Amino acid sequence: MFLGIDIGTGSIKILLMNRSGEIQAVHSQTYRCSTPQRGHAEMDPEIWWQSLKMVLQQVPQDLKDQVEAVGFSGQMHGLVLTRADGTAAHPAVLWLDQRSTAELQDYPEDAAERLLNPLSVGMLGPSLLWMVKHRLEAVEQADFAFLPKDHLRYRMGGDACTDPSDSTGTLLAKPDGNWNMGLIHALGLPERLFPEVRPSAAVGGHLSEWAAQELGLPAGIPLAVGAGDTPCAALGSGLLQAGQTQLTTGSGAQLVTLTSSKPNFDPALNAYRATSDHWYVMAAMQNAGVALEWVRSSLSLDWTEAYDLAFQQETSVVFLPHLIGERTPLMDPKARGAWLNLEPGTSRGELMRAALEGVAFSIRNGLEALQKSHEVKHLRLAGGGSGDSRWQQLLADVLQVPLNPVSALHSSGKGAAMLAAAALGHPFERWIKQEDTPEVIPRGDVYQHKFEKFREAHERLKGWFF
Structure with missing residues:
Protein backbone atom coordinates (compact mmCIF):
# COMPACT_ATOMS: atom_id res chain seq x y z
CA MET A 1 0.00 0.00 0.00
CA CYS A 232 2.00 15.40 -9.48
CA ALA A 233 -1.42 16.05 -11.00
CA ALA A 234 0.06 15.61 -14.46
CA LEU A 235 1.66 12.31 -13.43
CA GLY A 236 -1.44 11.02 -11.66
CA SER A 237 -3.69 11.80 -14.60
CA GLY A 238 -1.37 10.23 -17.18
CA LEU A 239 0.33 13.23 -18.78
CA LEU A 240 3.48 11.37 -19.79
CA GLN A 241 4.03 12.16 -23.48
CA ALA A 242 5.97 15.19 -24.70
CA GLY A 243 3.71 17.58 -26.59
CA GLN A 244 0.57 16.87 -24.59
CA THR A 245 -1.11 19.81 -22.88
CA GLN A 246 -3.33 19.63 -19.82
CA LEU A 247 -5.56 22.18 -18.11
CA THR A 248 -5.84 21.64 -14.37
CA THR A 249 -8.32 23.68 -12.38
CA GLY A 250 -8.05 24.05 -8.62
CA SER A 251 -7.40 27.13 -6.51
CA GLY A 252 -5.60 28.43 -9.59
CA ALA A 253 -5.59 27.13 -13.16
CA GLN A 254 -2.54 25.73 -14.92
CA LEU A 255 -2.00 24.92 -18.57
CA VAL A 256 0.92 22.49 -18.72
CA THR A 257 2.78 21.30 -21.81
CA LEU A 258 5.33 18.53 -21.36
CA THR A 259 8.51 18.85 -23.44
CA SER A 260 11.59 16.69 -23.85
CA SER A 261 13.85 19.63 -24.71
CA LYS A 262 14.88 22.61 -22.62
CA PRO A 263 12.34 25.38 -23.34
CA ASN A 264 13.20 28.91 -24.34
CA PHE A 265 12.46 31.82 -22.03
CA ASP A 266 9.03 33.40 -22.41
CA PRO A 267 8.16 36.41 -20.20
CA ALA A 268 4.55 35.23 -19.89
CA LEU A 269 5.21 31.54 -19.12
CA ASN A 270 6.93 29.45 -16.47
CA ALA A 271 9.32 26.59 -17.23
CA TYR A 272 10.08 23.95 -14.60
CA ARG A 273 12.11 20.76 -14.53
CA ALA A 274 10.01 17.63 -14.20
CA THR A 275 12.50 14.75 -14.52
CA SER A 276 16.05 14.29 -15.76
CA ASP A 277 14.78 14.29 -19.36
CA HIS A 278 11.58 16.35 -19.22
CA TRP A 279 10.59 19.94 -18.55
CA TYR A 280 7.12 21.39 -18.48
CA VAL A 281 6.05 24.80 -19.69
CA MET A 282 3.18 26.33 -17.77
CA ALA A 283 0.72 29.16 -18.16
CA ALA A 284 -0.31 29.83 -14.56
CA MET A 285 -3.48 31.73 -13.73
CA GLN A 286 -3.81 32.46 -10.02
CA ASN A 287 -7.58 32.94 -9.88
CA ALA A 288 -9.75 29.94 -10.67
CA GLY A 289 -11.19 28.19 -7.62
CA VAL A 290 -10.01 31.10 -5.46
CA ALA A 291 -12.34 33.45 -7.31
CA LEU A 292 -15.21 31.02 -7.87
CA GLU A 293 -15.28 29.95 -4.22
CA TRP A 294 -15.34 33.59 -3.12
CA VAL A 295 -18.26 34.32 -5.44
CA ARG A 296 -20.18 31.19 -4.43
CA SER A 297 -19.70 31.92 -0.73
CA SER A 298 -20.54 35.62 -1.11
CA LEU A 299 -23.78 34.70 -2.88
CA SER A 300 -24.66 32.13 -0.16
CA LEU A 301 -24.95 29.26 -2.64
CA ASP A 302 -23.88 25.66 -2.39
CA TRP A 303 -22.12 24.33 -5.47
CA THR A 304 -25.18 22.55 -6.86
CA GLU A 305 -27.19 25.77 -6.61
CA ALA A 306 -24.30 27.79 -8.03
CA TYR A 307 -24.07 25.71 -11.21
CA ASP A 308 -27.85 25.39 -11.62
CA LEU A 309 -28.49 29.12 -11.28
CA ALA A 310 -25.48 30.05 -13.43
CA PHE A 311 -26.68 28.02 -16.39
CA GLN A 312 -30.36 29.03 -16.26
CA GLN A 313 -29.71 32.14 -18.34
CA GLU A 314 -26.98 34.05 -20.12
CA THR A 315 -25.75 37.38 -18.81
CA SER A 316 -24.21 40.62 -20.05
CA VAL A 317 -22.30 41.02 -16.76
CA VAL A 318 -18.52 40.84 -17.04
CA PHE A 319 -16.40 39.57 -14.14
CA LEU A 320 -12.68 40.16 -13.69
CA PRO A 321 -11.50 37.29 -11.45
CA HIS A 322 -8.11 38.74 -10.47
CA LEU A 323 -8.70 38.83 -6.71
CA ILE A 324 -5.04 38.20 -5.86
CA GLY A 325 -3.25 39.72 -8.83
CA GLU A 326 -2.47 37.65 -11.90
CA ARG A 327 0.41 35.83 -13.51
CA THR A 328 0.03 34.55 -17.10
CA PRO A 329 -0.18 36.60 -19.20
CA LEU A 330 -0.70 39.84 -17.27
CA MET A 331 2.16 39.42 -14.77
CA ASP A 332 0.43 42.07 -12.68
CA PRO A 333 0.34 41.60 -8.89
CA LYS A 334 -1.82 44.73 -8.58
CA ALA A 335 -4.65 43.44 -10.78
CA ARG A 336 -7.90 43.10 -8.86
CA GLY A 337 -11.39 41.73 -9.41
CA ALA A 338 -14.52 43.54 -10.52
CA TRP A 339 -18.09 43.01 -11.73
CA LEU A 340 -19.06 45.28 -14.63
CA ASN A 341 -22.31 46.08 -16.41
CA LEU A 342 -24.55 45.50 -13.39
CA GLU A 343 -28.23 46.48 -13.35
CA PRO A 344 -30.85 46.62 -10.56
CA GLY A 345 -32.33 43.35 -11.80
CA THR A 346 -29.04 41.43 -12.00
CA SER A 347 -29.60 38.06 -10.32
CA ARG A 348 -27.32 35.85 -8.26
CA GLY A 349 -27.33 33.39 -11.13
CA GLU A 350 -26.05 36.05 -13.52
CA LEU A 351 -23.25 36.97 -11.10
CA MET A 352 -22.27 33.31 -10.80
CA ARG A 353 -22.43 32.85 -14.58
CA ALA A 354 -20.25 35.92 -15.08
CA ALA A 355 -17.74 34.51 -12.57
CA LEU A 356 -17.48 31.22 -14.47
CA GLU A 357 -17.10 33.07 -17.75
CA GLY A 358 -14.49 35.41 -16.27
CA VAL A 359 -12.35 32.50 -15.08
CA ALA A 360 -12.70 30.87 -18.50
CA PHE A 361 -11.66 34.13 -20.21
CA SER A 362 -8.63 34.35 -17.94
CA ILE A 363 -7.67 30.78 -18.91
CA ARG A 364 -8.10 31.70 -22.59
CA ASN A 365 -5.66 34.57 -22.05
CA GLY A 366 -3.18 32.02 -20.73
CA LEU A 367 -3.87 29.58 -23.55
CA GLU A 368 -3.21 32.22 -26.20
CA ALA A 369 0.11 33.03 -24.51
CA LEU A 370 1.03 29.33 -24.56
CA GLN A 371 -0.05 28.89 -28.18
CA LYS A 372 2.51 31.45 -29.32
CA SER A 373 5.26 28.87 -28.77
CA HIS A 374 3.44 25.51 -28.46
CA GLU A 375 0.80 24.03 -30.75
CA VAL A 376 -2.31 23.04 -28.78
CA LYS A 377 -4.86 21.09 -30.82
CA HIS A 378 -6.77 19.75 -27.82
CA LEU A 379 -6.58 19.87 -24.05
CA ARG A 380 -6.75 17.23 -21.38
CA LEU A 381 -8.93 18.58 -18.55
CA ALA A 382 -8.22 17.61 -14.95
CA GLY A 383 -8.68 18.92 -11.44
CA GLY A 384 -11.34 18.99 -8.76
CA GLY A 385 -12.93 22.12 -10.18
CA SER A 386 -13.74 20.72 -13.63
CA GLY A 387 -16.36 18.03 -13.06
CA ASP A 388 -19.63 19.73 -14.06
CA SER A 389 -20.49 18.99 -17.71
CA ARG A 390 -22.00 22.46 -18.27
CA TRP A 391 -18.80 24.10 -17.00
CA GLN A 392 -16.79 21.81 -19.28
CA GLN A 393 -18.85 22.92 -22.29
CA LEU A 394 -18.43 26.59 -21.36
CA LEU A 395 -14.67 26.08 -21.14
CA ALA A 396 -14.57 24.40 -24.55
CA ASP A 397 -16.65 27.20 -26.08
CA VAL A 398 -14.43 29.92 -24.62
CA LEU A 399 -11.07 28.21 -25.25
CA GLN A 400 -12.00 27.09 -28.76
CA VAL A 401 -10.21 23.75 -28.47
CA PRO A 402 -11.69 20.29 -27.84
CA LEU A 403 -11.41 19.09 -24.24
CA ASN A 404 -10.75 15.56 -23.05
CA PRO A 405 -11.85 15.42 -19.40
CA VAL A 406 -9.61 12.99 -17.55
CA SER A 407 -11.71 10.51 -15.64
CA ALA A 408 -9.06 9.89 -12.98
CA LEU A 409 -9.95 11.82 -9.82
CA HIS A 410 -7.59 12.96 -7.07
CA SER A 411 -4.72 13.16 -9.55
CA SER A 412 -2.27 15.05 -7.29
CA GLY A 413 -2.67 12.54 -4.49
CA LYS A 414 -2.41 9.67 -6.94
CA GLY A 415 0.76 11.17 -8.41
CA ALA A 416 2.23 11.42 -4.90
CA ALA A 417 1.37 7.77 -4.21
CA MET A 418 2.99 6.78 -7.50
CA LEU A 419 6.19 8.56 -6.46
CA ALA A 420 6.08 6.60 -3.18
CA ALA A 421 5.90 3.37 -5.18
CA ALA A 422 8.70 4.50 -7.47
CA ALA A 423 10.90 5.17 -4.44
CA LEU A 424 10.69 1.42 -3.73
CA GLY A 425 11.49 0.54 -7.33
CA HIS A 426 7.96 -0.19 -8.56
CA PRO A 427 7.35 0.95 -12.17
CA PHE A 428 4.21 3.07 -12.00
CA GLU A 429 3.60 3.49 -15.75
CA ARG A 430 1.40 0.39 -15.74
CA TRP A 431 -1.00 2.14 -13.36
CA ILE A 432 -1.80 4.88 -15.86
CA LYS A 433 -5.19 4.16 -17.38
CA GLN A 434 -6.19 6.36 -20.29
CA GLU A 435 -9.90 6.29 -19.55
CA ASP A 436 -10.93 9.72 -20.75
CA THR A 437 -14.56 10.69 -21.02
CA PRO A 438 -15.98 11.70 -24.44
CA GLU A 439 -14.43 14.78 -26.02
CA VAL A 440 -16.16 18.11 -25.40
CA ILE A 441 -16.34 19.98 -28.72
CA PRO A 442 -16.61 23.79 -28.98
CA ARG A 443 -19.94 24.99 -30.34
CA GLY A 444 -18.47 27.87 -32.32
CA ASP A 445 -16.78 30.98 -30.99
CA VAL A 446 -19.91 32.30 -29.31
CA TYR A 447 -17.92 34.14 -26.64
CA GLN A 448 -15.52 36.10 -28.87
CA HIS A 449 -17.27 39.46 -28.44
CA LYS A 450 -17.54 39.11 -24.67
CA PHE A 451 -13.94 37.91 -24.43
CA GLU A 452 -12.81 41.07 -26.20
CA LYS A 453 -14.86 43.14 -23.71
CA PHE A 454 -13.20 41.22 -20.87
CA ARG A 455 -9.72 42.09 -22.11
CA GLU A 456 -10.69 45.68 -22.79
CA ALA A 457 -12.10 46.01 -19.27
CA HIS A 458 -8.81 44.99 -17.67
CA GLU A 459 -6.83 47.40 -19.83
CA ARG A 460 -9.16 50.27 -19.01
CA LEU A 461 -9.11 49.54 -15.27
CA LYS A 462 -5.40 48.71 -15.00
CA GLY A 463 -4.37 52.15 -13.80
CA TRP A 464 -7.25 52.28 -11.32
CA PHE A 465 -6.22 49.31 -9.18
CA PHE A 466 -4.39 50.27 -6.00
Missing part, protein backbone atom coordinates in the same frame (compact mmCIF):
# COMPACT_ATOMS: atom_id res chain seq x y z
CA PHE A 2 1.30 3.46 -0.92
CA LEU A 3 0.21 6.71 0.71
CA GLY A 4 0.05 9.99 -1.20
CA ILE A 5 -0.22 13.24 0.74
CA ASP A 6 -1.29 16.37 -1.14
CA ILE A 7 -0.83 19.66 0.75
CA GLY A 8 -3.09 22.08 -1.07
CA THR A 9 -3.87 25.74 -0.55
CA GLY A 10 -7.32 25.10 0.90
CA SER A 11 -7.12 21.50 2.07
CA ILE A 12 -4.89 18.52 2.73
CA LYS A 13 -5.78 15.28 1.00
CA ILE A 14 -4.54 11.73 1.46
CA LEU A 15 -4.87 8.83 -0.96
CA LEU A 16 -4.07 5.16 -0.41
CA MET A 17 -3.26 3.02 -3.45
CA ASN A 18 -2.44 -0.68 -3.54
CA ARG A 19 0.18 -2.45 -5.66
CA SER A 20 -2.35 -2.95 -8.44
CA GLY A 21 -2.86 0.79 -8.73
CA GLU A 22 -6.35 0.67 -7.21
CA ILE A 23 -7.36 3.52 -4.91
CA GLN A 24 -8.35 2.17 -1.51
CA ALA A 25 -9.16 5.35 0.39
CA VAL A 26 -9.35 9.12 -0.14
CA HIS A 27 -9.91 11.67 2.62
CA SER A 28 -9.46 15.42 2.98
CA GLN A 29 -9.56 18.22 5.54
CA THR A 30 -10.14 21.85 4.63
CA TYR A 31 -8.54 24.92 6.18
CA ARG A 32 -8.18 28.62 5.43
CA CYS A 33 -5.08 30.73 5.02
CA SER A 34 -4.56 33.83 7.12
CA THR A 35 -4.46 37.38 5.71
CA PRO A 36 -3.02 39.45 8.59
CA GLN A 37 -2.90 42.49 6.33
CA ARG A 38 -3.68 43.36 2.74
CA GLY A 39 -1.54 41.46 0.26
CA HIS A 40 -0.34 38.91 2.83
CA ALA A 41 -1.28 35.22 2.68
CA GLU A 42 0.08 32.98 5.42
CA MET A 43 -0.52 29.61 7.04
CA ASP A 44 0.61 28.23 10.36
CA PRO A 45 2.31 24.93 9.35
CA GLU A 46 0.94 23.38 12.53
CA ILE A 47 -2.45 23.44 10.77
CA TRP A 48 -1.06 21.12 8.09
CA TRP A 49 0.19 18.72 10.75
CA GLN A 50 -3.03 18.65 12.74
CA SER A 51 -5.08 18.33 9.53
CA LEU A 52 -2.94 15.39 8.42
CA LYS A 53 -3.55 13.66 11.74
CA MET A 54 -7.28 14.24 11.38
CA VAL A 55 -7.54 12.78 7.88
CA LEU A 56 -5.45 9.75 8.78
CA GLN A 57 -7.72 9.06 11.74
CA GLN A 58 -10.45 8.43 9.17
CA VAL A 59 -8.47 5.58 7.60
CA PRO A 60 -8.95 2.09 9.07
CA GLN A 61 -5.89 0.98 11.00
CA ASP A 62 -5.54 -2.23 9.01
CA LEU A 63 -5.01 -0.12 5.86
CA LYS A 64 -2.51 2.18 7.55
CA ASP A 65 -0.56 -0.84 8.80
CA GLN A 66 -0.05 -1.91 5.16
CA VAL A 67 1.56 1.38 4.03
CA GLU A 68 5.01 0.67 2.55
CA ALA A 69 6.04 4.20 1.55
CA VAL A 70 4.75 7.78 1.51
CA GLY A 71 4.92 10.31 -1.33
CA PHE A 72 4.21 14.03 -1.30
CA SER A 73 2.50 16.60 -3.52
CA GLY A 74 2.51 20.21 -2.41
CA GLN A 75 1.31 23.67 -3.31
CA MET A 76 4.25 25.28 -5.05
CA HIS A 77 6.38 28.38 -4.40
CA GLY A 78 5.58 28.96 -0.71
CA LEU A 79 8.26 29.60 1.93
CA VAL A 80 8.42 27.76 5.26
CA LEU A 81 11.29 28.87 7.51
CA THR A 82 11.98 25.73 9.51
CA ARG A 83 14.15 25.00 12.55
CA ALA A 84 16.22 21.83 12.86
CA ASP A 85 13.60 20.34 15.21
CA GLY A 86 10.90 20.63 12.52
CA THR A 87 9.05 23.61 14.00
CA ALA A 88 8.40 26.73 11.96
CA ALA A 89 10.17 29.97 12.83
CA HIS A 90 7.42 31.99 11.12
CA PRO A 91 4.04 31.29 9.47
CA ALA A 92 4.44 29.92 5.96
CA VAL A 93 4.32 32.59 3.25
CA LEU A 94 2.09 31.13 0.53
CA TRP A 95 2.20 31.36 -3.27
CA LEU A 96 -0.68 33.84 -3.40
CA ASP A 97 1.14 36.29 -1.11
CA GLN A 98 1.75 39.70 -2.71
CA ARG A 99 4.11 41.40 -0.25
CA SER A 100 7.37 40.93 -2.17
CA THR A 101 6.71 43.20 -5.17
CA ALA A 102 9.56 45.58 -4.28
CA GLU A 103 11.99 42.68 -3.82
CA LEU A 104 11.72 41.76 -7.50
CA GLN A 105 13.80 44.88 -8.19
CA ASP A 106 16.73 43.31 -6.29
CA TYR A 107 17.22 40.66 -8.96
CA PRO A 108 19.93 41.18 -11.60
CA GLU A 109 18.67 42.52 -14.91
CA ASP A 110 19.10 39.24 -16.80
CA ALA A 111 17.86 36.97 -13.99
CA ALA A 112 14.53 36.03 -15.60
CA GLU A 113 16.18 34.81 -18.81
CA ARG A 114 18.75 32.77 -16.87
CA LEU A 115 16.08 31.27 -14.63
CA LEU A 116 13.69 30.61 -17.59
CA ASN A 117 10.98 32.20 -15.45
CA PRO A 118 9.46 35.67 -15.23
CA LEU A 119 10.04 37.39 -11.90
CA SER A 120 6.82 37.04 -9.91
CA VAL A 121 5.72 37.72 -6.36
CA GLY A 122 4.77 34.76 -4.18
CA MET A 123 7.79 32.68 -5.19
CA LEU A 124 10.13 31.45 -2.47
CA GLY A 125 13.01 33.69 -3.57
CA PRO A 126 11.26 37.09 -3.38
CA SER A 127 9.42 36.01 -0.22
CA LEU A 128 12.71 35.08 1.44
CA LEU A 129 14.20 38.41 0.39
CA TRP A 130 11.25 40.18 2.04
CA MET A 131 11.75 38.11 5.21
CA VAL A 132 15.44 39.04 5.35
CA LYS A 133 14.50 42.73 5.16
CA HIS A 134 11.47 42.70 7.47
CA ARG A 135 11.59 39.53 9.64
CA LEU A 136 15.33 38.95 10.05
CA GLU A 137 14.90 37.36 13.48
CA ALA A 138 12.81 34.54 11.99
CA VAL A 139 15.41 33.99 9.25
CA GLU A 140 18.19 33.80 11.82
CA GLN A 141 16.22 31.25 13.86
CA ALA A 142 15.63 29.03 10.82
CA ASP A 143 17.88 26.22 9.62
CA PHE A 144 16.07 25.63 6.31
CA ALA A 145 13.99 27.49 3.74
CA PHE A 146 11.54 24.75 2.76
CA LEU A 147 8.66 24.51 0.34
CA PRO A 148 5.41 23.26 1.95
CA LYS A 149 5.71 19.57 1.09
CA ASP A 150 9.36 19.51 2.14
CA HIS A 151 8.54 21.03 5.53
CA LEU A 152 5.89 18.37 6.18
CA ARG A 153 8.15 15.53 5.05
CA TYR A 154 10.98 16.85 7.25
CA ARG A 155 8.65 16.98 10.26
CA MET A 156 7.75 13.35 9.62
CA GLY A 157 11.41 12.41 9.97
CA GLY A 158 12.55 13.05 6.42
CA ASP A 159 15.80 14.53 5.18
CA ALA A 160 16.34 18.20 4.44
CA CYS A 161 15.83 18.11 0.66
CA THR A 162 13.60 19.21 -2.18
CA ASP A 163 13.07 18.19 -5.82
CA PRO A 164 13.66 19.93 -9.18
CA SER A 165 9.98 20.60 -9.90
CA ASP A 166 9.78 22.71 -6.75
CA SER A 167 13.28 24.20 -6.76
CA THR A 168 12.88 25.56 -10.31
CA GLY A 169 9.77 27.38 -9.13
CA THR A 170 11.59 29.38 -6.46
CA LEU A 171 13.37 31.93 -8.70
CA LEU A 172 16.60 30.76 -7.07
CA ALA A 173 17.52 27.64 -9.09
CA LYS A 174 19.14 26.86 -12.41
CA PRO A 175 16.95 25.31 -15.14
CA ASP A 176 18.36 21.87 -14.21
CA GLY A 177 16.92 22.22 -10.70
CA ASN A 178 20.16 22.78 -8.77
CA TRP A 179 20.45 25.91 -6.66
CA ASN A 180 21.91 28.94 -8.38
CA MET A 181 24.43 29.79 -5.67
CA GLY A 182 25.78 32.73 -7.64
CA LEU A 183 22.35 34.35 -7.63
CA ILE A 184 21.72 33.41 -4.00
CA HIS A 185 24.97 35.11 -2.98
CA ALA A 186 24.24 38.15 -5.16
CA LEU A 187 20.90 38.58 -3.41
CA GLY A 188 22.52 38.29 0.02
CA LEU A 189 20.56 35.20 1.05
CA PRO A 190 22.04 32.72 3.58
CA GLU A 191 23.42 29.69 1.72
CA ARG A 192 22.86 27.49 4.80
CA LEU A 193 19.07 27.64 4.32
CA PHE A 194 18.96 25.72 1.03
CA PRO A 195 18.44 21.95 1.21
CA GLU A 196 19.82 19.28 -1.11
CA VAL A 197 17.99 18.75 -4.41
CA ARG A 198 17.04 15.12 -5.18
CA PRO A 199 14.82 13.47 -7.82
CA SER A 200 11.12 13.41 -6.99
CA ALA A 201 11.04 9.62 -6.75
CA ALA A 202 14.18 9.37 -4.60
CA VAL A 203 14.00 8.36 -0.95
CA GLY A 204 13.92 11.52 1.16
CA GLY A 205 14.22 9.96 4.60
CA HIS A 206 12.19 7.55 6.73
CA LEU A 207 9.21 7.98 9.03
CA SER A 208 10.38 8.65 12.58
CA GLU A 209 9.11 6.74 15.62
CA TRP A 210 7.49 9.89 16.98
CA ALA A 211 5.68 10.72 13.72
CA ALA A 212 4.61 7.09 13.30
CA GLN A 213 2.90 7.17 16.68
CA GLU A 214 1.27 10.52 15.91
CA LEU A 215 -0.03 9.39 12.53
CA GLY A 216 -0.68 5.70 13.11
CA LEU A 217 1.69 4.57 10.36
CA PRO A 218 4.53 2.00 10.42
CA ALA A 219 7.77 3.51 11.70
CA GLY A 220 10.76 3.51 9.38
CA ILE A 221 8.90 3.39 6.06
CA PRO A 222 10.53 5.40 3.23
CA LEU A 223 9.41 8.93 2.46
CA ALA A 224 9.71 9.82 -1.24
CA VAL A 225 10.91 13.36 -1.91
CA GLY A 226 7.75 14.19 -3.87
CA ALA A 227 6.96 17.04 -6.26
CA GLY A 228 4.90 20.16 -6.75
CA ASP A 229 1.16 19.66 -7.08
CA THR A 230 1.06 20.57 -10.77
CA PRO A 231 3.56 17.89 -11.91
